[in-house]
Amino acid sequence: MLPRWFLILNGMALLLLGVALAALRLREAGPRWVVRHGAGFLWALLCIAVGLAQLLMAAGVLDQPGSPRLRRPLRPTVQFPSDR
Numbered sequence: 001m002l003p004r005w006f007l008i009l010n011g012m013a014l015l016l017l018g019v020a021l022a023a024l025r026l027r028e029a030g031p032r033w034v035v036r037h038g039a040g041f042l043w044a045l046l047c048i049a050v051g052l053a054q055l056l057m058a059a060g061v062l063d064q065p066g067s068p069r070l071r072r073p074l075r076p077t078v079q080f081p082s083d084r
Helices: 005-026 033-059
Strands: none
Touching: 005 033
16 A cells, blocks of 8 residues: 555646646647647546546545455444443
8 A cells, every 4th residue: 555645746746747738738729739739638638537546545535456445334323322
């Protein structure tokens, strides 16, 4: 398992890189945009998706690959006293 700080740092870096690349590719739109910048735009979308996935792993929403699954209850169960 990777430490939480490492996932946050890498997730933010990839998210920032992906947004910057996408903004750059969209700014240079023109004729034959898909031919010239299509692969770069797909790379930017992949960076955004992986960065978001890493941030969700750091938050505990997604399980990390290779880690044992932890069953957490969705809602805390109510426990009534039984000594009455």
